[in-house]
Amino acid sequence: xxxxxxxxxxxxxxxxxxxxxxxxxxxxxxxxxxxxxxxxxxxxxxxxxxxxxxxxxxxxxxxxxxxxxxxxxxxxxxxxxxxxxxxxxxxxxxxxxxxxxxxxxxxxxxxxxxxxxxxxxxxxxxxxxxxxxxxxxxxxxxxxxxxxxxxxxxxxxxxxxxxxxxxxxxxxxxxxxxxxxxxxxxxxxxxxxxxxxxxxxxxxxxxxxxxxxxxxxxxxx
Amino acid sequence: xxxxxxxxxxxxxxxxxxxxxxxxxxxxxxxxxxxxxxxxxxxxxxxxxxxxxxxxxxxxxxxxxxxxxxxxxxxxxxxxxxxxxxxxxxxxxxxxxxxxxxxxxxxxxxxxxxxxxxxxxxxxxxxxxxxxxxxxxxxxxxxxxxxxxxxxxxxxxxxxxxxxxxxxxxxxxxxxxxxxxxxxxxxxxxxxxxxxxxxxxxxxxxxxxxxxxxxxxxxxxxxxxxxxxxxxxxxxxxxxxxxxxxxxxxxxxxxxxxxxxxxxxxxxxxxxxxxx
Numbered sequence: 220x221x222x223x224x225x226x227x228x229x230x231x232x233x234x235x236x237x238x239x240x241x242x243x244x245x246x247x248x249x250x251x252x253x254x255x256x257x258x259x260x261x262x263x264x265x266x267x268x269x270x271x272x273x274x275x276x277x278x279x280x281x282x283x284x285x286x287x288x289x290x291x292x293x294x295x296x297x298x299x300x301x302x303x304x305x306x307x308x309x310x311x312x313x314x315x316x317x318x319x320x321x322x323x324x325x326x327x328x329x330x331x332x333x334x335x336x337x338x339x340x341x342x343x344x345x346x347x348x349x350x351x352x353x354x355x356x357x358x359x360x361x362x363x364x365x366x367x368x369x370x371x372x373x374x375x376x377x378x379x380x381x382x383x384x385x386x387x388x389x390x391x392x393x394x395x396x397x398x399x400x401x402x403x404x405x406x407x408x409x410x411x412x413x414x415x416x417x418x419x420x421x422x423x424x425x426x427x428x429x430x431x432x433x434x435x436x437x438x439x440x
Numbered sequence: 441x442x443x444x445x446x447x448x449x450x451x452x453x454x455x456x457x458x459x460x461x462x463x464x465x466x467x468x469x470x471x472x473x474x475x476x477x478x479x480x481x482x483x484x485x486x487x488x489x490x491x492x493x494x495x496x497x498x499x500x501x502x503x504x505x506x507x508x509x510x511x512x513x514x515x516x517x518x519x520x521x522x523x524x525x526x527x528x529x530x531x532x533x534x535x536x537x538x539x540x541x542x543x544x545x546x547x548x549x550x551x552x553x554x555x556x557x558x559x560x561x562x563x564x565x566x567x568x569x570x571x572x573x574x575x576x577x578x579x580x581x582x583x584x585x586x587x588x589x590x591x592x593x594x595x596x597x598x599x600x601x602x603x604x605x606x607x608x609x610x611x612x613x614x615x616x617x618x619x620x621x622x623x624x625x626x627x628x629x630x631x632x633x634x635x636x637x638x639x640x641x642x643x644x645x646x647x648x649x650x651x652x653x654x655x656x657x658x659x660x661x662x663x664x665x666x667x668x669x670x671x672x673x674x675x676x677x678x679x680x681x682x683x684x685x686x687x688x689x690x691x692x693x694x695x696x697x698x699x700x701x702x703x704x705x706x707x708x709x710x711x712x713x714x715x716x
Contacts, residue, residue: 295712
């Protein structure tokens with residue numbers, strides 16, 4: 220096949236996105252574990268490792284720009300690179316959300332959690348599953364999957380509402396809980412945004428495959 | 441005249457709907473076939489080329505793009521054993537009809553070739569010659585200046601109009617040929633790989649010029665260079681030869697669409713370098 224070098228480089232670019240995705244997935248998982256255990260050491264590691272995620276994102280961006288400059292990609296090849304440039308922004312921001320959760324761990328200081336975490340880990344599991352599967356769809360060009368994944372954003376939104384209502388009731392009952400309840404609201408908000416960004420990835424994958432720009436799931440938040 | 445959706449759809453390839461009803465048509469081509477002896481070089485091309493726009497024709501060597509462009513100003517009349525059937529309406533008039541004077545067609549529809557081919561005469565005479573032969577009665581110096589200005593060459597040659605056109609650089613020679621074509625006041629300009637013999641700077645100058653010229657002229661350009669097609673054209677047609685070496689129009693779309701989201705797999709494979 221002609222253009223083997225380019226095909227190889229494009230494939231490598233997609234692999235780099237998957238690697239970035241797994242770094243981010245790990246950060247999200249660790250952030251919620253660190254929160255459950257209020258593990259400050261782990262939280263500091265997540266904050267530090269976010270720098271590596273940012274660095275990786277810029278490396279991929281540079282690689283994508285080099286491909287545009289040197290290979291003049293067109294049609295689907297061009298859409299793949301356009302999708303990569305967008306997806307890495309969403310992934311990098313997801314890393315920031317995980318870092319946000321890690322910072323909330325540190326904010327707790329010597330205080331314990333307001334309550335045992337129930338819905339927050341569920342949100343995290345759901346959001347991580349969405350991210351992972353959206354990247355699978357990116358590799359396998361599966362548009363059907365992207366629609367199904369985007370629809371699941373509503374479930375994460377519903378969990379977010381539930382967490383919000385529960386924390387409001389804590390605050391009404393006892394204003395001394397306001398600080399720690401607010402911390403957990405921020406956590407839920409970070410996870411909710413991660414799911415939104417997984418939906419963005421799905422939209423990009425669909426565009427990459429079909430060439431049509433379409434908004435899948437408009438969030439109420 | 442405008443493209444109707446029914447017309448736009450009858451080539452058997454995906455033509456975008458948005459063309460319908462929106463664009464003035466310069467060339468309305470229906471069932472165009474062409475043979476060189478027994479070789480069926482161009483098969484059943486039906487397409488409308490918009491007026492005052494740049495249309496690029498792309499495709500691998502031997503796909504019929506030069507044959508097609510040569511049908512648009514009766515250039516194939518000059519080729520031995522060439523035979524053309526079908527209809528090419530230029531602003532409503534069938535220019536393939538035997539009653540139509542081919543020389544007049546070529547005056548209305550100018551052509552610029554791959555290699556610059558100035559006459560072995562002065563720069564001034566290169567531009568003035570065609571106009572004079574066509575009986576131009578106005579102020580010749582004005583026409584020469586106007587044509588050279590339109591071809592973005594005036595500033596470079598205004599002090600040496602008496603020098604030979606052959607003394608110019610390749611890029612300047614090509615712009616001189618464009619000025620020569622413009623001097624007879626054509627309605628359309630056909631360009632057959634006008635930049636393939638030029639360096640990148642000269643190429644960019646011609647490309648810049650096309651953006652200017654399309655305000656006044658309909659331009660059809662054949663190019664091997666897909667980046668050039670994507671830079672300069674508003675619409676792009678992709679041609680491909682079938683198993684019996686007959687060139688066919690596979691897809692015709694607005695350029696941005698053809699290069700970002702082609703509708704035919706063969707177009708996609710060609711522009712992404714999967715074959716060709």
